[in-house]
Amino acid sequence: MTPKSNALLAGLKNHDPRAIGRAISAVENNTAEAAALLSALDRDLIDNVLVLGITGPPGAGKSTLTSSLIRRLREQKKRVGIIAVDPSSPISGGAILGDRIRMMEHALDPDVVVRSMATRGRLGGLCASAGAAVRIMAASGCEVILIETVGVGQSEMDIVRLADITLMVLAPGFGDDIQAMKAGLLEVADFLVVNKSDMAGAEALCMDMEQIFSAKEEESEIKRVLQTVATENMGISTLLDSVDRFAHYITANGIKEKRRDKALDAETIDWVIEMLRPKFIQTMTECSEKSDPRVRAQELINTFKLQ
């Protein structure tokens, strides 16, 4: 342990927001103290945290729903962590992270810990950082962690897999978008939240989704298609109660543990690739430049004696 990682660890235990922010940055930036810090985190807190993934198309109301969930969780006196993911610009690499706009009512609550993260254009890379951020927040006493992301790309789907339970947020009027999401949705989402359910078309959407989800409901006898109006706080308690019951169900029969193990394996591979990437880029110039990329890749791997 370096003095710096010791100080960060002590800060996490004291719920110091500066320490939490810095610890996540240390991991994101792959600094020297990251490894020592991550290995010293409290395992029990990490095992017991509940991680919820909140995903869905842009405009469905994810941030507003997240804010309503935070409000309800705070009423239950739970300390909450939020990881809000937005895409990076593929051209400049920059990003505007605006999810906080809808969460500002919680800005001064010391038990609401928010971190905005950009995808940084790396498949898997963000997944690695976000996984570490979850564990850091858990180690600083967060009992529930919400990961909010647009669920329309592969990298976003990967992030959602960090969650123990995934909520897909939809709203009436998305038409073909929802049709296109159905395939991936069935595999990933545990709950389907029809938000803006005071709008026309909500009933039809619910019926449609209930048909798709009917097989899942039989597994646990918990209703998986729920309606909310996040702006009015409607349906939030019922949603959280169902999520709670489902959390007990997956914990009791070992599903949560299996999901975690799978996510940790995937994250490990992501870290391997992230850590090797700069070395590969550096060594690439040493391999024959004009060969086919597939051939060149093999040369590169041979140079590193990975096989």
Added chain:
Amino acid sequence: MTTQQTPYRVLIGKPGLDGHDRGAKFIARALRDEGFEVIYTGIRRTAAEIAATAIQEDVDVVGLSSLSGAHLRLFPEVVRELKDRGGADIPVLGGGVIPDEDIELLLKEGLNAIFTSGTPADTIIQSFTTASQQHRDHDAQK
């Protein structure tokens, strides 16, 4: 090993009651286009909310915009709130409708730089880059 530097993280916030966010959004987009990660808080924030958010997000720089004339009170308040939360090292830059005679006062109150409506975008981005890098260097030394 060449370590690729991660993007600078900055917060753009509008303290106080003025709702004119064109300038703040313009700067947020310009910074994004230069590779910054910009946390945008939206309009009508208190100084405490902006400071608490900056600390949580571990930003390199805070940028404030004010067009209401309340900058002399609000900008230094953000600097103080940051200091109270252990973030005295985070540089604060301000911009908006700010009379020349107020610039000196704000710099004395701990603002890192002040921009007015005539400042070219390139100058503003350069200031954000310099302040971010200084913050990172300062961080690395600790």
